[in-house]
Amino acid sequence: QVQLVESGGGLVKPGGSLRLSCAASGFTFSDYYMTWIRQAPAKGLEWVSYITDIGKAQYYADSVKGRFTISRDNAENSLYLQMNSLRAEDTAVYYCARRRAGRFDPWGQGTLVTVSS
């Protein structure tokens, strides 16, 4: 079945870096735009970044622009999020999701990123 599995979260100090991964299965990965969405503790959903199907274009929320980089490897059916210069306010559960016109489906189970000294 269609499935997304994130990994790579953890505890990191302010200013540090982390790379998240999302393994896709059950669908033709290269046919879809993919997205990272995050949710801070007890907060709502925030769109972070998305990448087009063959990776030619990337878009970022203003809150992460210049610090985060989204990429994908269609041969490996994988999506990535390189996060640099991390801040306390980046603490959140990070979800990857398949994006189709106007909707996100499915979502992965999420991976927790905690930025703290």
Next chain:
Amino acid sequence: QSALTQPASVSGSPGQSITISCTGTSSDIGTYNYVSWYQQHPGKAPKLIIYDVSNRPSGVSNRFSGSKSGNTASLTISGLQAEDEADYYCCSYTTTTTLDVFGTGTKVTV
């Protein structure tokens, strides 16, 4: 891009119907029919329950329905059940640089 506006909480009794509003602008809900709704139970990932304003994915109960009027979209849950207790988020395509914007979220209590 500001988040779409939803009521913080809505409650209802089992069997009743409730409606959650999602207010945007002419840059998002008012122009595009790419409105989606997500249900999120505590500790779980969000799940798509409505897309393109009023379409239900396969497997989603027909107790969930969506609509739109002007800059406001709505999600109605009919025949409320205990399992419907969750957080609900709307989302719309937008002409701003983010391309997608989420609502502030609504906690439904049964």
